[in-house]
Amino acid sequence: MSVAEKSWKFADILASKEISARFEQVRRWFFLRESTYDMTNRCNIRCEGCYYYHGDKQFAPENGDPAAWQALMAAEKARGVTFVVLAGAEPALVPELCRECYGVIPLGAIATNGLKKIAKDIDYRLHISVWGNDITSRTLRGAADMLKRQIENYQNDARAVFVYTFTPANIAEAARVAETLTRHGLKMTFNMFSAPVGYTGPLRHNAASLAATAAMMRQLLRRFPETVLFSHYNIAAHTNAQGLHELFTCSYPRRNPSTAVGLGRSFRQYRADLNWDRAAACCVPDTDCTDCRHYAAGSAVVTARMYRHAENPQLFSAWLDYVDTYLAVWVKGYEKSANLLDSLVKPPTAG
Amino acid sequence: MSAIEQTIIRVATIIINELKLEDVTPETFNPDLDLVDEVGIDSMDLATIALSIRDEFAIRIDEDDYPKLTTVRIIAEYIGDKLKEK
Numbered sequence: 001m002s003v004a005e006k007s008w009k010f011a012d013i014l015a016s017k018e019i020s021a022r023f024e025q026v027r028r029w030f031f032l033r034e035s036t037y038d039m040t041n042r043c044n045i046r047c048e049g050c051y052y053y054h055g056d057k058q059f060a061p062e063n064g065d066p067a068a069w070q071a072l073m074a075a076e077k078a079r080g081v082t083f084v085v086l087a088g089a090e091p092a093l094v095p096e097l098c099r100e101c102y103g104v105i106p107l108g109a110i111a112t113n114g115l116k117k118i119a120k121d122i123d124y125r126l127h128i129s130v131w132g133n134d135i136t137s138r139t140l141r142g143a144a145d146m147l148k149r150q151i152e153n154y155q156n157d158a159r160a161v162f163v164y165t166f167t168p169a170n171i172a173e174a175a176r177v178a179e180t181l182t183r184h185g186l187k188m189t190f191n192m193f194s195a196p197v198g199y200t201g202p203l204r205h206n207a208a209s210l211a212a213t214a215a216m217m218r219q220l221l222r223r224f225p226e227t228v229l230f231s232h233y234n235i236a237a238h239t240n241a242q243g244l245h246e247l248f249t250c251s252y253p254r255r256n257p258s259t260a261v262g263l264g265r266s267f268r269q270y271r272a273d274l275n276w277d278r279a280a281a282c283c284v285p286d287t288d289c290t291d292c293r294h295y296a297a298g299s300a301v302v303t304a305r306m307y308r309h310a311e312n313p314q315l316f317s318a319w320l321d322y323v324d325t326y327l328a329v330w331v332k333g334y335e336k337s338a339n340l341l342d343s344l345v346k347p348p349t350a351g
Numbered sequence: 352m353s354a355i356e357q358t359i360i361r362v363a364t365i366i367i368n369e370l371k372l373e374d375v376t377p378e379t380f381n382p383d384l385d386l387v388d389e390v391g392i393d394s395m396d397l398a399t400i401a402l403s404i405r406d407e408f409a410i411r412i413d414e415d416d417y418p419k420l421t422t423v424r425i426i427a428e429y430i431g432d433k434l435k436e437k
Contacts, residue, residue: 009405009406010402010403010405010406011403011406027395027399030393030395030396031393033393249414251394258418260387260417260418260419260421261387261392261393261394261397261417261418262393262394262397262417263394264418265387304394304395304398305414306395306398306399306402307398307401307402307412307414308414310402
């Protein structure tokens with residue numbers, strides 16, 4: 001009988017000192033409760049397939065009143081939110097609002113294109129979006145010298161993680177980007193382009209691009225272990241032919257009617273006018289759920305499915321690698337450990 | 352002590368151990384407390400508790416059933432039903 005076929009008790013899985021230690025390490029962060037906030041409806045660039053500029057949320061009028069944001073954060077803290085994600089459209093354009101958020105809830109991350117430097121006193125994790133080399137970025141995002149300017153802004157900045165979004169068109173150039181980031185001592189993780197609802201452009205992944213992306217991710221994980229914050233199980237989960245919702249049943253309110261416990265109970269996605277809509281609430285609103293392989297979605301959706309991964313030591317180790325990666329990517333100061341597994345494991349079915 | 356009362360004690364023991372609750376024993380744990388609203392457990396706590404229950408009672412808990420498991424008594428009844436199905 002193989003390890004995978006044996007019926008394992010959870011206690012027996014935790015009998016491994018290595019697994020038990022990693023579980024205790026990540027478990028300390030189970031208190032994180034996230035919500036996300038569109039800070040402004042403005043952006044200094046326009047990217048092909050940007051999910052922010054799909055759907056209604058882009059038309060929400062901005063609330064630029066710092067006092068209103070401070071009050072919102074206080075209310076969010078009171079209802080148990082411990083981690084904020086400041087996103088859409090470009091938070092760096094409203095540093096005074098980001099600062100208000102940081103003053104009330106100091107754990108969080110900002111999704112930014114990295115072209116306008118965010119002051120160091122806003123000490124959140126910074127996710128700097130990279131869509132390829134500077135030629136590709138020029139084409140898809142309409143901005144020149146993006147990586148060069150991003151690196152200039154965030155060289156030696158412990159807040160920064162460069163998030164490389166794989167599309168069918170930029171897979172090969174990821175290697176050169178990883179080399180460049182490694183040369184500058186910067187951290188990198190991976191995202192998958194996930195099509196907005198109704199998107200018919202060329203960036204939607206297909207079977208061939210998923211396979212090629214997985215191969216490139218494995219190569220970069222092997223070549224740049226100090227730079228790349230990722231695991232083999234991240235690769236398995238995010239390059240699967242099935243999207244995250246089909247694989248793991250998304251637990252964000254948009255796809256989860258239950259308000260009893262977990263994300264369905266606590267998660268909100270605020271628009272720039274400080275309103276939110278449960279029917280639209282997820283980490284990447286207006287993304288086509290059938291195509292969603294977004295890193296932010298996986299960070300919550302895969303992590304929430306601990307029970308189904310506690311089937312055997314190998315599968316649970318894969319889940320621990322995923323959670324360890326999630327924490328290293330999102331929580332400033334959390335150090336990524338060496339992955340427990342160095343091979344791909346197939347995601348489990350529900351049960 | 353009835354079977355359901357025994358199960359309540361065993362479930363309360365698991366919860367106390369997993370959450371490292373102090374100032375309460377399995378016997379004094381109110382089985383009708385709302386675990387989310389009154390005890391303050393979250394989805395990851397619930398998953399950990401579900402795994403301990405899986406070990407203790409040799410039953411599987413469907414992830415879709417988590418939202419229903421709001422009190423120790425309801426969990427004990429759920430376990431009883433699962434054991435009857437075996």
